[in-house]
Amino acid sequence: MDRFPLQQKTRTDLEIDLLLEAIFRLSGFDFRQYNRSSISRRISNRMRIDNIPTISRVLEKVIHENGFLERLLNDFSINVTEMFRNPSFFYAFRHEVIPYLRDYPEIRIWHAGCATGEEVFSMAILLQEEGLMDKAVIYATDMNEQVLEKAKKGVFPINKMQAYTKNYMLAGGHHAFSEYYKIDYQYAY
Structure with missing residues (x-):
């Protein structure tokens, strides 16, 4: 027993x-x-x-x-990310938060768990379009060193750019999304 x-x-x-x-x-x-x-x-x-x-x-x-x-x-580590992931968030940020940020002398944004950085680049594009990038600092961190290295390079598979363009437009983007990257045969950077 x-x-x-x-x-x-x-x-x-x-x-x-x-x-x-x-x-x-x-x-x-x-x-x-x-x-x-x-x-x-x-x-x-x-x-x-x-x-x-x-x-x-x-x-x-x-x-x-x-x-x-x-x-x-x-x-x-959960590495789910894409450019303008959850476009409704970026749309709301653009229209509801940006007007308040205009009054601040400095903006600091922290992307914790940034994975390979697509959402960080998305925020930088949004801030640039809204004329706030010059007074903004964006921090991007992740516990996974491998994905951070990919984020630092800022290189993304070209086959994802069509979906990212759709997200950008739904997020209220002001320009042609292709203005923000260059391409080669496999990658956008």
Whole structure:
């Protein structure tokens, strides 16, 4: 007879709690209050990719294996972005927020979790069109160094530009979107 009966779900929750605590203590990134099902899916995916049998083994690798923590954090990073994503937000920002910003001597905007930077570039275009870019500073950060490197380059697949143009127009863009980038055979930059 088992003196300490513990359901498998409870064991899994305990393993995840310990893993997230270790991630926080080792990296400073706090996922302890994140949606548990989303985190569980990302952990399970890493376990499948690396053929790791238990979350406790994931924890062991986080603590002892160089580079593993960074790979797992990259798995947690959500890199969903596109130019003028959610055009209604940019439209509302242009018409409802910009009039207030005109009175400020300086504007600072922080894009936390900027991924590959499409929304940051979108904000810069919007501010330029509204005549505010000269007094604006835009900060763009992300926990995933790989996507930040892509954002710094400002290079985007050309096959996405048609959708980005549609978003730009729906966001109330003032010019031909193609004025804001150059192209080669594969990329817009």
